[in-house]
Amino acid sequence: MYLLICNLAAVDILYSSSSSPTMIGVLLAGANTISYVTCLAQMFTFHVAEVMEMFALAVMAFDRVIAISYPLRYHSILTNVRTVALTFVLWVAACLFVSVMPVLVITLPHCRAKLQYAFCDYAAIVRTSCLNPSYYFNLVTIVFFFLLFFTFFFILLSYLWIVFVVLKSAKNESSKVFSTCLSHLIVVACYYVPCFVRIVFTRIGLVLTVEERQGLMIGAILGPSLVNPFVYCFRTKEIKNKLFGIFKKVRPIS
Template sequence: MEPNNRTTHTVTEFLITGFDGVQHPKLVGAAILLVLFLILIGSITNICVIAFNKPLHTPMYFFICSLAMVDIVYTSGISVTMLNVLLGEERRIPYAPCMIQCFLFHFGSSMEPFAIALMAYDRLIAISYPLRYHTILTNTNVCLLILANWAVGCMLASLLTGLVNNLPFCGSNKLPYSFCEYANLIRASCVNLSHYFNAISALGTAVLWVTLALIIVSYMKIVYVVIQMSSSKDRRKTFNTCVSHMIVVACFFIPKVLIILVTRVGLVLTLSHRNGLVIGSTLGPSLVNPLVYCLKTKEIRGRLKYIFKRSDISPNIICSNGSQLDYCSIILKI
């Protein structure tokens, strides 16, 4: 993995040129800004609703919080550069922020499948061993699983960012992509690309397929348990508890698997198509996750309705003594 016989340079900044062919950059930038805003609002709402409601302090909701924090971290990290290019018309990104962005992207993209797999494990224990659920998934065990997930994500992201940080770069500092990440930075370096791409391909494929296999095995066990139930009402109720998670699994893994299949069959994508797939497969699942859990999870949906009802204070509340006072509603709420 020695550098090629080309002159290397000390790179202090990179030039993001992946959006140069976009016809309406302001419109695309506004769309990305709207998606980011929805991701942040939805994820923060889920976190706050769960954090401030003790009845929701259960393993499943802790895993939802962890997933929401992952979505916030790495979608924000990559969107800053894209918005800066599209709306701010500033294509330059300094070296250090580029490395930080590379770390955040791979930190989130490696944590996300593990976070989703943990949620499948939660559903497996809840359905297969309902009486032992709280003894298996204690708060301590849940915290350890979440910390382990974050540690694995940090380790993988540090490995990839460390490899990129030690590479020699050639004369051009242009990145014909949307943001800084391992594959894009490798292409700008003076190294034998096959060695470095084989490494990331093996690592990424292992993470993706291992977590997907764990999820599939978990749901095979869940299906077996559900089939054994005698009541159709119980089967339907149990299945409904998994719907939200299955939507999240589909939204995350289907685009990733399609990208792998497309590259494996040798289909050559244009640069704009590749950038679009990467952006869509990154922002899309993070947008769907909070919306799904806000709309499909009965407990979170119920808490949100309760909060909005409490905030709707009528100024014409009649007190028990017949007087019409604004502060009566507040007293009644307390």
């Protein structure tokens, strides 16, 4: 579990730091230039972190399923070696899925040098091209929607299985199970709710201004990264006690 929390923390750091410095520079400092290579690198890093956020949440749901369904065999099933290997495979898979984006973008002729959004993501770069962007949007949208709904339904099925196990059990441990899964449920909601809100807005034909789109995107990027550390720090007893112990050590002597 702690290895998976560390992986989620690394993903959140990459997710926010890949876009936040540029957004701060554009929105606050007025720094409105970026090199083409740096822009492509930022796009790749941002979308790898975006995909890894889904994978990290899905594998943490799997971790909860094993912990609740097979509590006595938990440490023998999810060993440290297997957890690290699974995490490594997910990072490689995320990079492979996202690698299609720079391949498509590099081949495009660009007629505009100004991005509509405050940082370099795939949609912003494609909109600078001279060609009709529909094909390039549709291709990546199919991949993104597949990953989004696959991971979401995997998490949903995981919790349905957990509910089934709890109802099947003779012991009344529903409150303990709910407490165990609450942290993960909060983190899942913080990531998937903004994603589905954007999808619903798009499907119903609601036209958002550039400022509204940027605000929704910034909230979707920074929201999980801000909430996740607080959730796991205050909901996980061992981490909370460790932090309190550090603060007690550094407390000044009066």
